[in-house]
Amino acid sequence: MLWNTLLLALRAIRRNLLRSFLTVLGIVIGVSAVITMVTLGNGATRSVSDQIASMGSNLLMVRPGQRFGPGSGGAPSFRIADVEAIRDQISLVAQVAPIANRMATVVYQANNWSTDVQGTTNDYFAAGNWNLVAGRSFTAAEERAGRTVCVIGQTVRENLFGGQNPVGSQIRIRQFSCEVIGLLHPKGQTAFGTDQDDVVVMPLRAVQRRLTGSQDIGRITVSVRDNESMDAARNQIELLLRERRNIAPGQDDDFRVMDTRQLAETLTSTTRTLTLLLGAVAAVSLMVGGIGIMNIMLVSVTERTREIGTRLAIGALERDVLLQFLIEAVVLASLGGLVGIALATAASWFLAGMMGVPYLFDPFINLVSFVFSAAIGVIFGFFPARRAAGLNPIDALRHE
Amino acid sequence: MKDDTLIRLLAVRKIYGRGPTAFEALKGIDLTIDGGEFVAIMGHSGSGKSTTMNILGCLDVPSGGSYRFLGVPVEQLSRDQRALLRRHYLGFVFQGFNLLARTTALENVELPLIYRGEPAAARRTAARAALDQVGLLGWEHHTPAELSGGQQQRVAIARAIVTRPAVLLADEPTGNLDSTTSREIMELIRTLNGDQGLTVLMVTHEAEMAAYARRVVNFVDGRVESDRRKEIV
Numbered sequence A: 001m002l003w004n005t006l007l008l009a010l011r012a013i014r015r016n017l018l019r020s021f022l023t024v025l026g027i028v029i030g031v032s033a034v035i036t037m038v039t040l041g042n043g044a045t046r047s048v049s050d051q052i053a054s055m056g057s058n059l060l061m062v063r064p065g066q067r068f069g070p071g072s073g074g075a076p077s078f079r080i081a082d083v084e085a086i087r088d089q090i091s092l093v094a095q096v097a098p099i100a101n102r103m104a105t106v107v108y109q110a111n112n113w114s115t116d117v118q119g120t121t122n123d124y125f126a127a128g129n130w131n132l133v134a135g136r137s138f139t140a141a142e143e144r145a146g147r148t149v150c151v152i153g154q155t156v157r158e159n160l161f162g163g164q165n166p167v168g169s170q171i172r173i174r175q176f177s178c179e180v181i182g183l184l185h186p187k188g189q190t191a192f193g194t195d196q197d198d199v200v201v202m203p204l205r206a207v208q209r210r211l212t213g214s215q216d217i218g219r220i221t222v223s224v225r226d227n228e229s230m231d232a233a234r235n236q237i238e239l240l241l242r243e244r245r246n247i248a249p250g251q252d253d254d255f256r257v258m259d260t261r262q263l264a265e266t267l268t269s270t271t272r273t274l275t276l277l278l279g280a281v282a283a284v285s286l287m288v289g290g291i292g293i294m295n296i297m298l299v300s301v302t303e304r305t306r307e308i309g310t311r312l313a314i315g316a317l318e319r320d321v322l323l324q325f326l327i328e329a330v331v332l333a334s335l336g337g338l339v340g341i342a343l344a345t346a347a348s349w350f351l352a353g354m355m356g357v358p359y360l361f362d363p364f365i366n367l368v369s370f371v372f373s374a375a376i377g378v379i380f381g382f383f384p385a386r387r388a389a390g391l392n393p394i395d396a397l398r399h400e
Numbered sequence B: 001m002k003d004d005t006l007i008r009l010l011a012v013r014k015i016y017g018r019g020p021t022a023f024e025a026l027k028g029i030d031l032t033i034d035g036g037e038f039v040a041i042m043g044h045s046g047s048g049k050s051t052t053m054n055i056l057g058c059l060d061v062p063s064g065g066s067y068r069f070l071g072v073p074v075e076q077l078s079r080d081q082r083a084l085l086r087r088h089y090l091g092f093v094f095q096g097f098n099l100l101a102r103t104t105a106l107e108n109v110e111l112p113l114i115y116r117g118e119p120a121a122a123r124r125t126a127a128r129a130a131l132d133q134v135g136l137l138g139w140e141h142h143t144p145a146e147l148s149g150g151q152q153q154r155v156a157i158a159r160a161i162v163t164r165p166a167v168l169l170a171d172e173p174t175g176n177l178d179s180t181t182s183r184e185i186m187e188l189i190r191t192l193n194g195d196q197g198l199t200v201l202m203v204t205h206e207a208e209m210a211a212y213a214r215r216v217v218n219f220v221d222g223r224v225e226s227d228r229r230k231e232i233v
Ligand SMILES: Nc1ncnc2c1ncn2[C@@H]1O[C@H](COP(=O)(O)OP(=O)(O)O)[C@@H](O)[C@H]1O
Pocket: B016, B017, B023, B025, B043, B044, B045, B046, B047, B048, B049, B050, B051, B052
């Protein structure tokens, strides 16, 4: 009997191709929207956390002033002595890199490019997880003398040198010329959307002497030793700097120590909220699809009720009719669900590529939207039929 | 006492609605029909012909009285048992044909056999044979939209007789057809009754169609007014 009922259900689907198609379409749209949105959201979350990991997850950034972002709000900058104090007195830290920077136009032959010129020490590369694709980093002599040598990022290389190897060339920065000694491995954008590869790195002294014209250090990047507490390191740095900057007890800090891990958490939770929001929007489209299906089913309910009356008259049991309609609804809904999943997989793979975020298959959301779509199909396809099959055959036959 | 009369209605009443709007459509019908008969039920519109037919066909239940089918009190049967009675003993022909749209003649005729759980090959053979009986061989793969009214009613008759029922119930089977086609359908029904001994119960309000029957029951206002048998020549 099950086999025969399956046959009847398939015949009913074939007979009502347009209705079947619209039902499937409603589910396909809903399911693929939900899956695509959530998959892309997950990809974006992953790409943010990847970027943060590329910055190093054990970093503390020390800046003067209390504001988040550039500028110190009048608070004094750091001096090299502060950097040395942190390095010498706090045993939890691995590297301490002072940074003094200035925007400047760099020129090579006919090409020029405006970029961030950062003066620092070799610790900068180790702390920031920077690797070199070509050339070398600074020698101790170059750091001490503040020689005009530089390591450049990929974006600067592309804009000045195109595909050429820059190592060994001389570039001009403002009034002085500078030898390119190394090329950084590309990292891409930061979570804030700034290009990490748009940078020229020089010895601290060179930048101070030739660009900023002062002994000031704009910020300090500190990496904490593996398996040591970030919070402890941060507390110790705060205590040390308060003392060095003569901040009385009870007075607020005039500097700020930021933790990349904290930053990572804030940012990933933001993108996760965004994913949820996208998912909610998509869930609405799944609902709209469901309402569409309900409409189609209600419009056809008169025809179907009479048909059910005829089936009952020629000897169908109520349960034969119910089983047939249930199978029909399940087949259509599952078909819609499967096509929706296939479409979503293709769409999110393609869109992820365009947006530059990783494609992450999420079995949970696939399963949930499949089950949900099946439920919609069954509820809207099956329940009107259940009502009709429970009628007196003559009432079903006479239905208007 | 064993009762092998095919159909026996005793004081059957049917009341539609409840309270002040209740309407008594059947006011006590007594009717006995034996196997092999060809009965026409006549009467004015609203006299209760269809109501009687629906009760006889187990599509509706009486409000009072008793209905015995082959001695079985139908009012005591469950919903499913009545469905099984329809499945195994009754064949229906409706005024509006009631074929499944966008479904071929063959599949329409097969339908009752599917519910009976017949295997596919037997179904095909029986459905073809039934279509042959109503003169529609060669039209198996046409859908109702591709058939004339008379042909659609033939398909419906084939669907009704494919299960070899005990009774064929037809409510105004020619009501939607022109007079020539109506006569063809009546000839077909008469042949089924004469050659196969199929019991036929037919509702009509046209004397010309009733003339094909061997017994005419006349309804007036929910009561049997007359019940005449023709002399067999
Ligand atoms: N479902 C119903 N609800 C209320 N009244 C009905 C219903 N069906 C039939 N009637 C009434 O019962 C009477 C008999 O109807 P019916 O048996 O269909 O007559 P006919 O002899 O024309 O076939 C009519 O007056 C009709 O209005």
